[in-house]
Amino acid sequence: MSRRVALSVVGGVVLLGGAGAGAGAFAFAQAAEPAPALTHSAARYTAPDGDRDGALAFATEVTASSGVKSVKVLAWPQNSSFAKKGLTAKDMAAVESADCKPSGKDAVRCTYTAKVTSAVAASSPRGAWHVAVLATAQDGTTTLDTEAAGFTVR
Template structure:
């Protein structure tokens, strides 16, 4: 093979490798949001105080976090048997998200009214799940139907 042909083949390989690398980087930017460190904290009401429910999760999205919605549901419900869908999440509650690092946000939802003893008595006892739908600024989304659990007693 002549040196000119060898150089052309080498240059072509470098261009192809650079193009593949650029494609991989562009594709990495299109990944859906990633959830991490999801925790639900339920405090049961007592005689001397109301209860509460707070949920937190970390969301990583290279394009930014557009919205995070959450839906709590009991283990012994029809929703648990079918698993929540994105359509179910349309009526869910919105979390508040604050930047917590490069391409990440810490999102928190707290039930806006205190959980009273009457509320707790009217709710199914036992295991509950928290479903989370995170949507990035680029429109991609991630649904985790069981991001966290808590127990109502």
Template sequence: MHGADESAGPIHLSKSGESLMSRRVVLSVIAGGPVLGGAGAFTLVHAQNQPPALTHSTAHYIAPEGARSGSLTFTTDVTASSGLKSVKVLAWPANSTFAKKGLTAKDMAAVESAVCKPSGGDTEQCTYKVAVTGADDSPRGRWHVAVLVTAKNGDTTLNTKAADFTVA
């Protein structure tokens, strides 16, 4: 009969009442310690080497009407293990030259920044809000919001279509 009771070996009590583990259990614990420690170190290093990540990105567009200005509000959660250096935001029409040639980090260098506030752990909630006037001059149709995130360690993430909205 082979069962859990036999495979682990007996646990003996010493004269003082302390338990003594079998040699097999002790050796397993000793051998497993460095393996688990190494896995933990790998996980820590792996987490520190991740590029910044965007989640929960949304864009909310309100068209101007009469004398009232409209607005564009973009929010996203950004996680960067080394912390955030900058979050750049650009709204662009889906039928623009960026759609043909592609948007690059260089294109994002001079655009406006979002305001970010810590929201727990390595994550910050970033918001970009701009007033919209003269929507008659803006191309109608679908627009995208591009985001360039730069972490304090220099890692970057460019998401050219983090969120969408429509100008009617």
């Protein structure tokens, strides 16, 4: 995991509207836009071995009719405070972004990779981990999946 992700984990996010009759149709059209959809999410964790660093690799496909603006990714241990209080879009605001490339009409394929050093692995909680994803569309709609994928740290 990168230092930022590790620190985020150790240390511990659509508003629509309109006024008047003229804006009502616009607000309805905005509300009718579906939130971004996440599919084919998968994570792979490889522990460091000897002098070789490990890695966390995550991939997902995101579809949004208005286009995808950003995709944020956070790995978090199941036994963290996020499990008790719930992970929010606000928690995701400062985490790292995935690298996304077009993969079809209104879709992008996003990948995220973080190096896992022996020191980071030694200080990371053992057991089940989840990968949370916050996808934001160009129109401002969002989707937060707090358990888009999972992996185990042994």
